[in-house]
Amino acid sequence: MNRIDAKRRNVVDHRKKQFADPVFKETQYPHRLNFYSEPPTADITLEQFEQWAIDRLRVLAELEACSFRNKTPAETATHMKPLLDKYLPLDSTSSHSSQLHAQRQKDHYSHFILRLAFASTEDLRRRFTRVETMLFRLRFQADDSRERAAFVRTLNLDWEPVSEEEKRELAQQLGATLAAGFGGKRGGPGVMDEDWCKVDWTRVPDLVESRKVYLRGGMAYVPGREQQSMVLNAFTKRLEEALELTSRALPNLDEDDRLTPILNHLSKNFIAPDSGYTSAGSSAIEGAEISARNIDNLSQHFPLCMSNVHRTLRRDGKLKHFGRLQYTLFLKGIGLSLEEALIFWRTGFRAVSDDTFNKEYRYNVRHCYGDVGGDSNRRSGGSSPFGCQKILTEHAPGPGEAHGCPYRHFTIDNLTTLLRATGVTDPAVLKGVKEDTEAQRYHIACNRVFEHLHKTELKRAKDEGIMTAAQLETIVHPNEYFKRSYLLKHLDAAPKRERDVKMEAVVSFAGS
Amino acid sequence: MPPSDPPPAESDGNHAAAIPMDEDGPAVATSSSPADEDTVMVEASEAQGAVGAASPSAKPPSPKTAEEDDIGVEIKQESKGDVKLEELFDDMDSDDDEFITSNNPANGQEPAAEGPNKDAAFELLRIYYQSFFPWRYMFQWLNHSPVPTNDFKHREFSLWLHNDAVMRYQSYKTSDLFRRDVLRLMPRRIEIGPVYTADPRDRKTFRNSTAFQPLAKELCFDIDLTEYDDVRTCCSGTKICHKCWKFTTMAIKVLDAALREDFGFHHILWVFSGRRGIHAWVCDKKARSLSDNQRKAITSYFDIMSGGKQGGKRVNLRRPLHPHLARSIDILKSHFQHDVLETQDPWQAPDKAEVLLQQIPDTELREALRKKWDASPGRSSAAKWADIDTLAQTQASSSLDPRDLRDAKQDVLLELTYPRLDAAVSQKLNHLLKSPFVVHPGTGQVCVPIDHRDLEAFDPFAVPTLQGLIAEMDAWAEKHGSEAAGSQDVKHLQDWEKTSLKPYIEYFRSFVTTLMKDERDVGIKREREEDGEVPIKVESLDF
Structure with missing residues (x-):
C-alpha cells in the first residue's frame, strides 16, 4: 500500500499546507482539574499572554504568603476564595457554565506561561512547583468528589485495591494505622468503610515518612483519603520534570524580543523573601559595627532562634552541624565578613584546638560564604540565610542540637524560661505567645515578642513616619528581624529612608 | 543551589x-x-x-x-x-x-x-x-x-x-x-x-x-x-x-x-x-x-524523637500506635526491664528521676511519687518504675486516665530503648x-x-x-x-x-x-521473558 500516514499527509504538499488544519489542535478540557501534561497550542494575543500570567501570579503569591503566615488549610481556602474567583475562576463541569472553556483555557495557558518565566533557576523552579502544588491541592480538595474521581482515573496511577478479605485479615493493623496517622479516636473509624489500596511503598514516600500507611513486605496500604497525597505527589513530580525540560529549552527564546521582557518581568516580581539576603553587602546596615567581637553586643537584636543558638555556643563552646549552618548563614546575612566569621567561630569553639578547628569546621564556614565548594556554590556566593519557613519546616533539632525555631521546637515551659531569660517577662505577652504556639502560629508569636521588645521605638517610628508600612509587616526572616530591630534601636543614627527590597516585593504582590 | x-x-x-x-x-x-x-x-x-x-x-x-x-x-x-x-x-x-x-x-x-x-x-x-x-x-x-x-x-x-x-x-x-x-x-x-x-x-x-x-x-x-x-x-x-x-x-x-x-x-x-x-x-x-x-x-519512618533537650518529653506518639511501633515495643519490652532498668539504673540520681517525673501525665501522682522517692534515696530504677503503677492503683487519683499513664510509660520506654x-x-x-x-x-x-x-x-x-x-x-x-x-x-x-x-x-x-x-535469579527470569518475545518477533517477520 502506498498510503501516507495521516499525520504526515499535510506536510507532503506544501501548497496544501496553508489551507490545512493547524497541526496544533484545539485542546479539550473535560475536567476542571488539569495535570498540565499537554502544552497549549492555540494562539493568544500578547495582552492575554501578559494579563493571564499576572492574574495567576497574584494567586500564587497570595498562596505563598498564606503558607509563610502558617495559615491552616481551611484558613487558606477561605482567604483564597475571593481571589480565585476574581482572577482564576474554575467552575465544575456540572455547573454547565458558558465560561467553562474560557476559564479552563486561561488556567491552562497561564500555567504554561509561568513555567517559562520560572524555569530559569533552580530556586525559582522549586518555589514554582511548591506553590503550583498548593494551588492544585486547593482545587483538588474543593472539587466535586465524583468529578475528582473521574479525573483521578484518567491519570493512570496504577494502584491495586485491597480485597475485603485482606482488609478483614489486617483489620487490626489497618485500624491502628488509620488512627495513628490521622488522629482518630481509639477504636478507630471503620477500617472496612475505607477504600484501601496497595502500592509499592516507594510510590508514596511522604506517607511512609509520616507513618500514615501500613507497610507489609514492601507494599504500602493507603487509606482512600490519602489518595490525594499520591495524586499531589505525582503532580509535583511531573511538574518538576517538565520544568527541568523547559529550562533546557529556554535559550531558544533568547532571540524573541516580545516574550522575553514579559517573562523577565514576571519572574523578577516573584523574588523569594529569603533571596533578598543572598549577598552580604546588600543587607548590611550602615554604621553598624559587624565584627566578631561585637556579636555578643549585637545579639540583643537577634530573634529567639538565633539568640538561642548564640547562647548555646557561648555556654558549651561548641555547636552541632545544623546549628552552625543556621547561625553562620544568619551572620553572613547581617553582614559579617568571612574573615570575621572565621575569627568568631574560632574563638567560639573554646575547647577545640586550632588543628581540629581547621580540619573540621573551617571548611564549612568557608563553604557557607561560597569561598570553597563546587562551581555553582562559589558563583552564587554560598547559600542564602535561612528564612523562617525553612527553619520551621526542615531539620527539626534532635538531641543536643540548638537550631530550629524555639517557638516551634521547644515545649511551652522551656520556651517561657528562655523568653524570660531574654527579658520578656510581661505575662500578657507570654500568654499570647503560648496561645500562638498552640495554634501553630509561630511567626505571630515571634512578631509579638518583637513588638513587645520594641514597643516604644515602634510607636515613635510610626508617629514620625520614619518607617513605611512595608517595614512594619510581619517578619518572616530572621535577618529581617535583626535588621528591623537594629534600625529601631538606632532610630537617630539610621538614615531616614532605608530601602527594604524584600518587603516591597511582597507588598507589591499583595497590594497590586 | x-x-x-x-x-x-x-x-x-x-x-x-x-x-x-x-x-x-x-x-x-x-x-x-x-x-x-x-x-x-x-x-x-x-x-x-x-x-x-x-x-x-x-x-x-x-x-x-x-x-x-x-x-x-x-x-x-x-x-x-x-x-x-x-x-x-x-x-x-x-x-x-x-x-x-x-x-x-x-x-x-x-x-x-x-x-x-x-x-x-x-x-x-x-x-x-x-x-x-x-x-x-x-x-x-x-x-x-x-x-x-x-x-x-x-x-x-x-x-x-x-x-x-x-x-x-x-x-x-x-x-x-x-x-x-x-x-x-x-x-x-x-x-x-x-x-x-x-x-x-x-x-x-x-x-x-x-x-x-x-x-x-x-x-x-x-x-x-x-x-x-x-x-x-x-x-x-x-x-x-x-x-x-x-x-x-x-x-x-x-x-x-x-x-x-x-x-x-x-x-x-x-x-x-x-x-x-x-x-x-x-x-x-x-x-x-x-x-x-x-x-x-x-529514615523518618524510623524516627520517633522530636525536639532536642529543650523539647522536654521527646517521644510523643499518637495512639493507638502504628503497627511498626507496637511491634517495636513488644521487642524492646524485655530488654527494657533487664538491660535498662536493672543494668543501667537510669533514674538513680535525683535529677534523673526528676526527668522521669516530668513525663508522668498526672500532677497528683507525680507528687506522690516524688515524696516517696525523696523519702528513700537510692531507690533503684526498677523499683521506681514499679512504683508508678503501684501508686497509680492505690492512690487512684481522680484525674488520671490509666490509658494516659500507659501511653506515657510506653513513650518513656521508647525514648530509652528505641534505635537512635x-x-x-x-x-x-x-x-x-x-x-x-x-x-x-x-x-x-x-x-x-x-x-x-x-x-x-x-x-x-x-x-x-x-x-x-x-x-x-x-x-x-x-x-x-x-x-x-x-x-x-x-x-x-x-x-x-x-x-x-x-x-x-x-x-x-x-x-x-x-x-x-x-x-542471578532475577537475571534468569528476565532472560526468559526476552526469550518469550523472540518467537513473536519471528512471527511478525513472516507477515
Whole structure:
C-alpha cells in the first residue's frame, strides 16, 4: 500500500499546507482539574499572554504568603476564595457554565506561561512547583468528589485495591494505622468503610515518612483519603520534570524580543523573601559595627532562634552541624565578613584546638560564604540565610542540637524560661505567645515578642513616619528581624529612608 | 543551589570535613601510639618472618622479607607522590580535594616524627590486606555477579591515607586492581560510595554534571553508642562495655524486623563499626536504587524523637500506635526491664528521676511519687518504675486516665530503648560509609559482620584485632608448622581460615552467596521473558 500516514499527509504538499488544519489542535478540557501534561497550542494575543500570567501570579503569591503566615488549610481556602474567583475562576463541569472553556483555557495557558518565566533557576523552579502544588491541592480538595474521581482515573496511577478479605485479615493493623496517622479516636473509624489500596511503598514516600500507611513486605496500604497525597505527589513530580525540560529549552527564546521582557518581568516580581539576603553587602546596615567581637553586643537584636543558638555556643563552646549552618548563614546575612566569621567561630569553639578547628569546621564556614565548594556554590556566593519557613519546616533539632525555631521546637515551659531569660517577662505577652504556639502560629508569636521588645521605638517610628508600612509587616526572616530591630534601636543614627527590597516585593504582590 | 539540597560536590566536602569527627581522634592516637606497642608490632612482624622460615613450603622467607622492605620504602614515596599529584590537579576546581590541601600543611610535620612507628603500622596493615582481607567476597558483594559489571567498575571507593589525605572517587575495573591499589597505598580506612552513571575516575571529563550522577548504593544505617550518652550510665563518649552494647542489640532487632517485615528487604548486613557502633547495609536491588527522597522517608519512618533537650518529653506518639511501633515495643519490652532498668539504673540520681517525673501525665501522682522517692534515696530504677503503677492503683487519683499513664510509660520506654540513628548516613545516595572488614585505626579491631540471627552471641570485645590475628596465625603455624610442611590439606587453607576471623568471613561469604543467587535469579527470569518475545518477533517477520 502506498498510503501516507495521516499525520504526515499535510506536510507532503506544501501548497496544501496553508489551507490545512493547524497541526496544533484545539485542546479539550473535560475536567476542571488539569495535570498540565499537554502544552497549549492555540494562539493568544500578547495582552492575554501578559494579563493571564499576572492574574495567576497574584494567586500564587497570595498562596505563598498564606503558607509563610502558617495559615491552616481551611484558613487558606477561605482567604483564597475571593481571589480565585476574581482572577482564576474554575467552575465544575456540572455547573454547565458558558465560561467553562474560557476559564479552563486561561488556567491552562497561564500555567504554561509561568513555567517559562520560572524555569530559569533552580530556586525559582522549586518555589514554582511548591506553590503550583498548593494551588492544585486547593482545587483538588474543593472539587466535586465524583468529578475528582473521574479525573483521578484518567491519570493512570496504577494502584491495586485491597480485597475485603485482606482488609478483614489486617483489620487490626489497618485500624491502628488509620488512627495513628490521622488522629482518630481509639477504636478507630471503620477500617472496612475505607477504600484501601496497595502500592509499592516507594510510590508514596511522604506517607511512609509520616507513618500514615501500613507497610507489609514492601507494599504500602493507603487509606482512600490519602489518595490525594499520591495524586499531589505525582503532580509535583511531573511538574518538576517538565520544568527541568523547559529550562533546557529556554535559550531558544533568547532571540524573541516580545516574550522575553514579559517573562523577565514576571519572574523578577516573584523574588523569594529569603533571596533578598543572598549577598552580604546588600543587607548590611550602615554604621553598624559587624565584627566578631561585637556579636555578643549585637545579639540583643537577634530573634529567639538565633539568640538561642548564640547562647548555646557561648555556654558549651561548641555547636552541632545544623546549628552552625543556621547561625553562620544568619551572620553572613547581617553582614559579617568571612574573615570575621572565621575569627568568631574560632574563638567560639573554646575547647577545640586550632588543628581540629581547621580540619573540621573551617571548611564549612568557608563553604557557607561560597569561598570553597563546587562551581555553582562559589558563583552564587554560598547559600542564602535561612528564612523562617525553612527553619520551621526542615531539620527539626534532635538531641543536643540548638537550631530550629524555639517557638516551634521547644515545649511551652522551656520556651517561657528562655523568653524570660531574654527579658520578656510581661505575662500578657507570654500568654499570647503560648496561645500562638498552640495554634501553630509561630511567626505571630515571634512578631509579638518583637513588638513587645520594641514597643516604644515602634510607636515613635510610626508617629514620625520614619518607617513605611512595608517595614512594619510581619517578619518572616530572621535577618529581617535583626535588621528591623537594629534600625529601631538606632532610630537617630539610621538614615531616614532605608530601602527594604524584600518587603516591597511582597507588598507589591499583595497590594497590586 | 539551595542549602537544603546540597549538590554532590558540597556534600562531598561536608562529608570529608565531617567524618573525622568520629574517628580521627583515635586515628591520630594510633599513629603516635606508645613505644611499647610499637615493639609489640615489630615483634609480631619479626615473628612472622621467623614462622615463614619454619615452613619454607608455605612461604619462602628470605626473599619475601627483603622484597617487602624494599616495597615498603618504595610505597611510601609513591603514595606521597600521589597525593601531591592529586593536589596539583584538584586544587583547581574541586572542593573535596580542597580539604586535602587545607589539611596538609598541618600534617606536614608529622610524618618525620613518626617514621618508624608508621612503618610498623604499615607492615601490619600489609599483612592484613594481603592475607586476611576477603577480597573475593568483597568483590562479589559489590558486583553481584562473578564477572566485573558496572556495579563494581563504577563504584566509588575512597581511601584514607596515613597522612590524613583522602583519595575520593577511586574506582577499579577488577577486584585484583582494587587489591593492588590498596596494597600500594595501604589506606588506614576504606570507604564505599555509590555506583555512578560513569566511571568515577572519568568524572571530570564530562561537560555537564548530569552525565555523572550517583545511581545506586546500599541503604545504610549507622548507630553510634555516643548517641545514647544520656541513657547509659556505665560509659560515655567513645567507651563501651557489655552493658551498653545491649542498646545496639535492641536497635538491630527493631530495625531488622522493620526492614524485613515492613519494607520487604532480605539482604541486610550488620557490621560492627570497629569501636562503638554498628552499620547496616541493606543490599537488596530495590534498596540500592532508592532515591534520596525515598531514603529520607525510611529514615523518618524510623524516627520517633522530636525536639532536642529543650523539647522536654521527646517521644510523643499518637495512639493507638502504628503497627511498626507496637511491634517495636513488644521487642524492646524485655530488654527494657533487664538491660535498662536493672543494668543501667537510669533514674538513680535525683535529677534523673526528676526527668522521669516530668513525663508522668498526672500532677497528683507525680507528687506522690516524688515524696516517696525523696523519702528513700537510692531507690533503684526498677523499683521506681514499679512504683508508678503501684501508686497509680492505690492512690487512684481522680484525674488520671490509666490509658494516659500507659501511653506515657510506653513513650518513656521508647525514648530509652528505641534505635537512635545517624540520619545523615541513610538519607543521601552519595554518602560514603566505611567498608566492612576494614581495621579500625583506633582500636585495631576488624569491622566484622554481625549475624542478626544470633545477636546475643556477638561480643564486641571478642572481635579479632589486627595484632591478635597475626599472633593467632603465628600460633597456628607453630602448632601445625612441622606437620604442615608436607601436608596437602593445609596448603589450601587461606590465612584467615587459621584465625578467629574465620566465622565472620564465612558468614559474609554465605551472605554474599545468597545475595548473588537472588540477583542471578532475577537475571534468569528476565532472560526468559526476552526469550518469550523472540518467537513473536519471528512471527511478525513472516507477515
